[in-house]
Amino acid sequence: MNVRSLPRPGGRSARVQAAVHQATRELLDQRGRAALTVPLIAARAGVTPSTVYRRWGDLNELLADVALEQLRPETPPADTGSVEGDLQAWAEQYFEEMSSVGMAMVQDVLSARMGSETAPGCACAGITAGQIAAIVERGIARGQAVPSVEAVMDGVVAPVVYRLLFGPAPATPGLVRAWVAACMARATVQPPAQATPAQPAEA
Amino acid sequence: MNVRSLPRPGGRSARVQAAVHQATRELLDQRGRAALTVPLIAARAGVTPSTVYRRWGDLNELLADVALEQLRPETPPADTGSVEGDLQAWAEQYFEEMSSVGMAMVQDVLSARMGSETAPGCACAGITAGQIAAIVERGIARGQAVPSVEAVMDGVVAPVVYRLLFGPAPATPGLVRAWVAACMARATVQPPAQATPAQPAEA
Numbered sequence: 492m493n494v495r496s497l498p499r500p501g502g503r504s505a506r507v508q509a510a511v512h513q514a515t516r517e518l519l520d521q522r523g524r525a526a527l528t529v530p531l532i533a534a535r536a537g538v539t540p541s542t543v544y545r546r547w548g549d550l551n552e553l554l555a556d557v558a559l560e561q562l563r564p565e566t567p568p569a570d571t572g573s574v575e576g577d578l579q580a581w582a583e584q585y586f587e588e589m590s591s592v593g594m595a596m597v598q599d600v601l602s603a604r605m606g607s608e609t610a611p612g613c614a615c616a617g618i619t620a621g622q623i624a625a626i627v628e629r630g631i632a633r634g635q636a637v638p639s640v641e642a643v644m645d646g647v648v649a650p651v652v653y654r655l656l657f658g659p660a661p662a663t664p665g666l667v668r669a670w671v672a673a674c675m676a677r678a679t680v681q682p683p684a685q686a687t688p689a690q691p692a693e694a
Numbered sequence: 695m696n697v698r699s700l701p702r703p704g705g706r707s708a709r710v711q712a713a714v715h716q717a718t719r720e721l722l723d724q725r726g727r728a729a730l731t732v733p734l735i736a737a738r739a740g741v742t743p744s745t746v747y748r749r750w751g752d753l754n755e756l757l758a759d760v761a762l763e764q765l766r767p768e769t770p771p772a773d774t775g776s777v778e779g780d781l782q783a784w785a786e787q788y789f790e791e792m793s794s795v796g797m798a799m800v801q802d803v804l805s806a807r808m809g810s811e812t813a814p815g816c817a818c819a820g821i822t823a824g825q826i827a828a829i830v831e832r833g834i835a836r837g838q839a840v841p842s843v844e845a846v847m848d849g850v851v852a853p854v855v856y857r858l859l860f861g862p863a864p865a866t867p868g869l870v871r872a873w874v875a876a877c878m879a880r881a882t883v884q885p886p887a888q889a890t891p892a893q894p895a896e897a
Contacts, residue, residue, distance in 0.1 A: 616860040645873070649856035650848035657819035657855075670848070673876075 510536040511543060515557045529553070559614050562588070567625050574630035574637050575675045579668060581622060582647055586667045589651055619648055636678035646674045713739040714746060718760045732756070762817050765791070770828050777833035777840050778878045782871060784825060785850050789870045792854055822851055839881035849877045 514536035518527055529550050533540040547553040568581045623643045630637040638646075647670040651662050662670075717739035721730055732753050736743040750756040771784045826846045833840040841849075850873045854865050865873075 613860040616862065620862070645853035645856070645869070646849070649853040652856055652860075653848070653852035657816040659819065659823070666848070 507536075507538055507542060507546070511538065511547075511553070512557050512560055515553060516561075519557075524554070527554070559618065562615055562618055564618070564622060568622050570629065574626060574633075574635050574678065575671065577626040577629065578623075578638075578643065578647075578671045578675070581626060582667050582671050583664060585619065585622075585648070586651055586662060586664065589655060590661060616644070616648075620644055623648075631681050631683055634680065636675075636680045638674040638678045642674050642677060643671075646670050710739075710741055710745060710749070714741060714750075714756070715760050715763055718756060719764075722760075727757070730757070762821065765818055765821055767821070767825060771825050773832065777829060777836075777838050777881065778874065780829040780832065781826075781841075781846065781850075781874045781878070784829060785870050785874050786867060788822065788825075788851070789854055789865060789867065792858060793864060819847070819851075823847055826851075834884050834886055837883065839878075839883045841877040841881045845877050845880060846874075849873050 511532060514532050515527070518532060518535060527550060529543050530540045532550075532553070533543050536543075543553060547556060568577055571577050571580055620640050623640045627637045627640055627643075647667065650670060651667065654660065654662050714735060717735050718730070721735060721738060730753060732746050733743045735753075735756070736746050739746075746756060750759060771780055774780050774783055823843050826843045830840045830843055830846075850870065853873060854870065857863065857865050
């Protein structure tokens with residue numbers, strides 16, 4: 492994604508984004524992805540198609556932006572009092588989300604990225620890393636042993652997404668629990684100075 | 695991918711596939727992906743566009759098929775005498791391939807899959823799993839402790855591909871070595887009866 496999808500809050504820009512996002516979500520529910528076009532979305536949102544093209548570039552970018560908006564969490568990860576408890580609760584929810592609406596989102600985001608020249612790095616991964624970073628920072632503040640954010644991304648997030656994209660079979664709750672436990676087995680106590688910073692744009 | 699991409703060896707079907715694959719590879723080298731069209735490839739291969747559409751469906755499927763052909767290994771994984779040695783040698787090579795031509799392949803395959811209704815599961819993952827299964831079976835035959843094929847897919851292949859697709863940064867040789875070592879730390883001796891079968895179509 493890109494800055495066009497991050498307008499300043501308030502003002503016409505934010506109103507247009509809200510209207511276009513809502514129109515997209517409603518049309519997705521009512522007609523499905525195959526029927527969606529930029530003119531159809533623009534008409535429902537009460538803007539011109541050129542407004543949509545100017546901000547989002549194309550339908551893939553818009554769908555990816557809407558999907559990311561839905562992925563963006565409204566609340567910090569649940570606080571269970573322990574890092575492993577927090578990670579297990581978060582991972583269970585992440586796995587459920589990815590298993591349901593998640594794949595359409597991942598594919599929208601990848602489609603948008605495939606067409607773009609953006610450097611490696613993806614807002615969806617940033618959002619996920621931000622959630623993990625919040626759990627890790629909470630654990631560091633409690634003086635508890637924590638895995639690195641990267642270890643959780645590599646050890647838990649990557650296989651969940653890889654299996655959804657490539658198979659042979661989706662992950663299971665039991666596998667996800669085992670992956671989190673394996674990360675915790677390599678957890679270490681970190682001085683606060685070494686806290687892994689959350690992704691600024693996402694956390 | 696689908697059965698259309700796996701013609702019986704010999705005969706016109708195989709000759710057409712070889713000609714179309716070669717034409718596609720040559721045009722990719724000479725003109726790049728953006729310039730490729732099915733009529734252009736068909737003309738160079740000396741077949742009609744409808745022949746290409748009939749077998750491959752569309753350009754994405756053809757590009758994915760060609761990419762998979764390049765991914766398909768000509769030799770079994772190197773035999774270093776130990777499972778960890780074999781896995782480390784294989785993982786290093788896999789990481790190098792994916793870091794270079796791999797991403798275009800992954801994106802071709804995903805683009806083809808996004809448009810298709812195929813069930814989860816992907817020929818590229820099957821090829822990779824087949825290579826790992828060959829190493830695991832060799833280790834079992836030697837009476838050595840082995841990880842499961844799934845453990846290597848989840849622990850090594852998934853983070854390599856996830857990082858290439860989503861960032862924030864590609865894996866490193868050091869990370870890949872550590873991921874293989876982590877799989878080996880959970881390796882167990884298996885009776886031959888429990889050998890993980892290689893993917894029939896690929897291994």
